[in-house]
Amino acid sequence: MKFTSKIVDGMTPAYARRLAKSLLAAEAAGKTSRMVKVYRVPIPAKPNEVRELRKSLHFKREELAEVLGVSAEAVRSWELGKRTPDTPVSKLLRLLIKTPELVPLVRAA
Numbered sequence: 001m002k003f004t005s006k007i008v009d010g011m012t013p014a015y016a017r018r019l020a021k022s023l024l025a026a027e028a029a030g031k032t033s034r035m036v037k038v039y040r041v042p043i044p045a046k047p048n049e050v051r052e053l054r055k056s057l058h059f060k061r062e063e064l065a066e067v068l069g070v071s072a073e074a075v076r077s078w079e080l081g082k083r084t085p086d087t088p089v090s091k092l093l094r095l096l097i098k099t100p101e102l103v104p105l106v107r108a109a
Contacts, residue, residue, distance in 0.1 A: 012043070044084035045093045051079045053097050067107050068092065 054064045054075070061079075065072040068089055077083040085093060096102060 042087050042090060044087070045078065045090040047079050047081040049093060049097065050075065050085070053093055053100075054079075056097075057100060057103060067096075067103060 050064075054061065057064070059067075061072045061075045065075045068075070070085075070089065074083070074085075078085050084090075092106070096106065
């Protein structure tokens with residue numbers, strides 16, 4: 001069978017599950033001969049996530065920027081929704097939201 005893949009920007013996990021279920025049902029019913037592989041694409045951290053993390057740590061933008069290895073202007077742009085953090089930074093932000101005790105380790109890295 002031929003595998004085809006397409007990344008859909010901003011696809012939520014719930015939508016991806018519904019899409020996969022529909023495609024599998026169509027395959028089982030013999031309505032298609034192609035197999036589709038669905039990938040989960042991380043959604044960039046939202047402005048409120050960046051702001052809430054910074055405020056929960058009682059950090060200035062410069063301090064959070066130092067921890068993340070970016071500029072204070074980048075943090076500002078994320079908080080204002082002008083830009084979005086890339087995937088690795090988004091994952092790190094979400095990790096720090098869940099486990100803020102890792103901040104000293106990340107800062108030292």
